[in-house]
Amino acid sequence: MQRFFMPALLPAVGEIISLGPLHHQLRSVLRAQPGTQFLLLDNQGGERLMEVVSVERRDTTARVAEVRPAAPEPAVAVTLYQCVLKLDKLEWVWQKATELGVTTLVPVISRRTVARAGRTLQAKQARWEAIVREAAEQCGRGGLPVIAPSVSLAEAFTSAPGTRLLPWEEAGGNPGLLHALAQAAQPIDAVSLLIGPEGGLEAGEVEQARADGWQVVSLGQRILRAETAAVATITVVRAALGDLGDAASVKVGASAEAIQNNGNPRDSDAADAGDKVKGGEPDSVGSTTVNSV
Numbered sequence: 187m188q189r190f191f192m193p194a195l196l197p198a199v200g201e202i203i204s205l206g207p208l209h210h211q212l213r214s215v216l217r218a219q220p221g222t223q224f225l226l227l228d229n230q231g232g233e234r235l236m237e238v239v240s241v242e243r244r245d246t247t248a249r250v251a252e253v254r255p256a257a258p259e260p261a262v263a264v265t266l267y268q269c270v271l272k273l274d275k276l277e278w279v280w281q282k283a284t285e286l287g288v289t290t291l292v293p294v295i296s297r298r299t300v301a302r303a304g305r306t307l308q309a310k311q312a313r314w315e316a317i318v319r320e321a322a323e324q325c326g327r328g329g330l331p332v333i334a335p336s337v338s339l340a341e342a343f344t345s346a347p348g349t350r351l352l353p354w355e356e357a358g359g360n361p362g363l364l365h366a367l368a369q370a371a372q373p374i375d376a377v378s379l380l381i382g383p384e385g386g387l388e389a390g391e392v393e394q395a396r397a398d399g400w401q402v403v404s405l406g407q408r409i410l411r412a413e414t415a416a417v418a419t420i421t422v423v424r425a426a427l428g429d430l431g432d433a434a435s436v437k438v439g440a441s442a443e444a445i446q447n448n449g450n451p452r453d454s455d456a457a458d459a460g461d462k463v464k465g466g467e468p469d470s471v472g473s474t475t476v477n478s479v
Contacts, residue, residue, distance in 0.1 A: 188216060189323045191330060193229040202239055202249045209246045212238070218246065227256055227323075229330050229468050256328030260287040262427045262438050263376045267292045267342045268416055269383035270299040273310065275413045277317055279381075284321035284331055286420045287429055291318070293336040298385035307336050339391060343398040348376025350400040354392055357404040363422050364435070366403045372437040378424055381416045 190208055197203050205212060212218040222238040266288045268279055280291055291314075293307060312331050322330050337345070339452040349370040352365065361369065367377075380400065387395075392402060405418060421430070428434030 188224040189227060189228055189233075189326070190224065191227045191319050191323060192329075193227075195226060195417070196228055196230075196232075197234065197250045199250050199253055202247055205246045205248055209244070212246045213241050223251070224248075226344045227328065231258075231328065232256055233328065241331070257326055259327070259329045260289065260424070260427070260429050262429070263289040263348070263421065264423060265290040265292060265347060265376070265378045266416065267294045267298045267337075267346060267378060267380040267419065269294045269339070269381060269412070270307070270336070271384060271412055272300055275384075277314065277459075279413050279416045280314055280315060281317050281321045282316045283420055284327070285325040286417070286424055287327070288331055288420060290334055291331045292334040292342065294339055294342045294380070295336055296339040296383055296391060297388055299383045324331050340394070342380060342393050343400065345378070346378035346400075347373055348378055350378045350380070350395075350398075351419070351423070352387075352392065352400045352402050353378045353405050353415055354382070354402050355386060355409055356389070356392075357402045359409075360402045360404050363403045363405055363419065364426055366401045367423065367426050367436050370401070370436070374427070374436055374438050377427070379416075379419050379423065381412060381419065384412050 190211075192207070195203065212222075212224075213448075216222070216237050218224075218241055220238050220240060224236050226234045226236050228234070233254060233256040233475060234250050235254070236248040237251045239247045239249050264287065266279075267285050268276065268283075268291065270276060270293050271279065276293070283291060311333065314359075318331055349367070351364065351366055354360075360366075367374070380395070396402060403416070405422075424430050425432065426435045427438060429462060
């Protein structure tokens with residue numbers, strides 16, 4: 187069923203509303219007819235089953251058939267601090283990060299970023315929001331990730347919430363991502379990930395990250411492009427947190443655990459098994475790099 191985010195609309199059951207912003211898509215793209223059903227999401231945890239009443243030349247109206255909870259957002263908030271890439275690549279990262287359940291997207295300016303902060307990035311905000319909204323509608327999310335204003339690398343180092351993980355292409359002597367998650371303070375309530383730009387982070391920047399409490403991690407021997415590193419890192423973290431279908435391999439916070447289990451306590455044996463990190467993590471889970479090749 188087609189899904190649309192319209193946070194400004196909160197109609198009650200039975201109410202008939204005008205859908206001006208969606209009119210073109212409903213009438214000309216989806217060829218909606220009276221009786222066609224679709225979902226409106228309010229980005230506040232609810233969704234409305236809508237039924238088209240009329241499709242006119244200049245407007246479409248629909249009736250609220252049902253109000254119900256939307257799909258829950260991931261239990262553990264993940265913030266992606268992405269050093270700014272060439273803009274088409276950055277948009278691709280925003281799209282895939284949305285599909286993978288990232289909660290907050292933060293563009294970061296480091297020494298080697300191509301685009302600089304200011305009007306260039308500000309002008310892209312509306313486009314980024316459209317990309318993120320469409321990705322969230324397509325993948326079935328119940329909420330939209332936040333696109334934060336751009337920050338400096340120093341600001342990212344000190345403001346990131348939760349467990350802080352930084353994949354780096356020169357981190358061969360550092361733990362792998364799964365091992366780092368297992369060794370992080372438990373339970374995990376939030377995770378921050380920082381991915382460098384096409385040219386990679388400088389050694390001095392990485393040392394400053396360590397000083398500010400970031401765990402530098404390796405994803406293996408291969409060198410990944412920056413955008414690939416972002417998706418690989420998010421995927422491994424989401425899998426470890428139990429967000430990709432399997433049980434979590436790290437202990438999540440009590441509030442997150444309740445969300446994962448729909449408010450029901452876990453079976454004690456399953457809980458004990460899920461709280462232990464699965465061993466045998468291979469270095470080749472993906473390579474840690476933020477360099478382009």
